[in-house]
Amino acid sequence: MSLMDALDASMPGVSPGVFDEADFRAISEITHKEVGIVLSAGKAMLVYSRLAPLVRNANCATFGAYVIRIREDATERTKAICALTTNHTFFYRESHHFEHFAREVRPGYVQRLQSGGKVRLWSAGCSSGEETWSLLMTFLGEDSSAGARIAKTDLRLLASDIATHAIAKARAGTYRTEDLKPMPEPLRRNWTRSTGEDLLGDWPMQGQFDTIFCRNVMIYFDNPTKERLVHRFAEKLAPGGWLYIGHSERVTGPALDLLSTQGPTIYRKRAA
Ligand SMILES: C[S@@+](CC[C@H](N)C(=O)[O-])C[C@H]1O[C@@H](n2cnc3c(N)ncnc32)[C@H](O)[C@@H]1O
Incomplete structure (x- = not known):
């Protein structure tokens, strides 16, 4: 043919x-x-x-x-x-390399860094960065205090790729929680931070917010889900904080005990 x-x-x-x-x-x-x-x-x-x-x-x-x-x-x-370019990649891909690196290579590098030397690593053809960040997390290790000390030493990790869209993602270093699942749990726990991407899941953010925008998102949820979510928003607002929701959305349910209407789809948390 x-x-x-x-x-x-x-x-x-x-x-x-x-x-x-x-x-x-x-x-x-x-x-x-x-x-x-x-x-x-x-x-x-x-x-x-x-x-x-x-x-x-x-x-x-x-x-x-x-x-x-x-x-x-x-x-x-x-x-x-x-x-x-084909940019397929994932965290901890070919895990035996990271395991080998952690076991055989890393200890000598750590010693070198601790005695004032330098270590240079290169993730060549890094695509969107999953390999690079897997390597960095492996280097920083399972002991978070020791890892924090290593991070202050003369360790550099170069990541390069011809695909600019992939490099942009690598640089941003933001991934879906499920993409991180192949990473060993201690490394994931030490070196990644959840941004709470699923509004219906846990929110890792500690403090309160002065203003929350959540517009044209709740239209996809059923009523009980909307009411639960908007109540959580209300609890997460500081007294006097503002909540803006989409033009076709309304606050209903228990959140109304905490919020007062200030204008169309604009709400304010009552003072404590
Ligand atoms: C399949 S990905 C591999 C990513 C990662 N190394 C891994 O194993 O998971 C291949 C990457 O190589 C990059 N690449 C291909 N040719 C290249 C070149 N000449 N110089 C730099 N990067 C290149 C592509 O843009 C792509 O992101």
């Missing part, structure tokens, strides 16, 4: 006038030359689906026109290459 046949077979509905073998070959060559990534014939559909939005955004009617564009425009070329 020729590459063209393979393209036709794997991409029903994709017009050869829009994306053809020459386009695929050109994109593969550019990607290989720029960043070393090999796109085999089986990746034609992936190339099509990942680049189609960029082709449209660049106002190109065909992939052929887009190929000309990325040859000439380095910024667009970088965008295309980023879109073609």
Whole structure:
């Protein structure tokens, strides 16, 4: 089967006038030359689906026109290459590496740091940072006081990747709680902090809030859930604090004992 046949077979509905073998070959060559990534014939559909939005955004009617564009425009070329990277990763992936590192490598590094030396680590091709943060947490270790001391030493961990969207996530260092599950519990407990992303779950925030915005969220909940949530908001507000909810939402239930209406969908916690 020729590459063209393979393209036709794997991409029903994709017009050869829009994306053809020459386009695929050109994109593969550019990607290989720029960043070393090999796109085999089986990746034609992936190339099509990942680049189609960029082709449209660049106002190109065909992939052929887009190929000309990325040859000439380095910024667009970088965008295309980023879109073609595969960023799949997860915390504590291939856990035996972290276990080996913790057991065999880390103790010597810790000693070196404690005697004033430096340690340099590199998470090369870090994607969205799960590998990097897994390594850092492993280094800081299960003893949180010792880890806090290590963090003040001359330890640096470089994270690099060509995919700018992935690097942005790595830098932000914010992940879903469930993504952290593969991490050993002591490391997760020591080195991550929950932001309480599920409003209906536990809230780790200690203090009270002066203002809470929760708009167009409660419309997705049933009445008992809404009433429970808004009562928890009311309890979490400092006296005199403000609560803003969505234009089609109302406070009902026990929260009304704590809140007074100040305007449409604006409430204030009564003074203690
Ligand atoms: C599948 S991820 C692996 C992430 C992590 N290392 C892991 O094992 O979980 C591969 C990453 O390598 C990056 N990558 C591919 N070619 C690269 C290059 N030439 N320079 C830097 N990063 C590259 C991709 O952008 C992608 O985020």
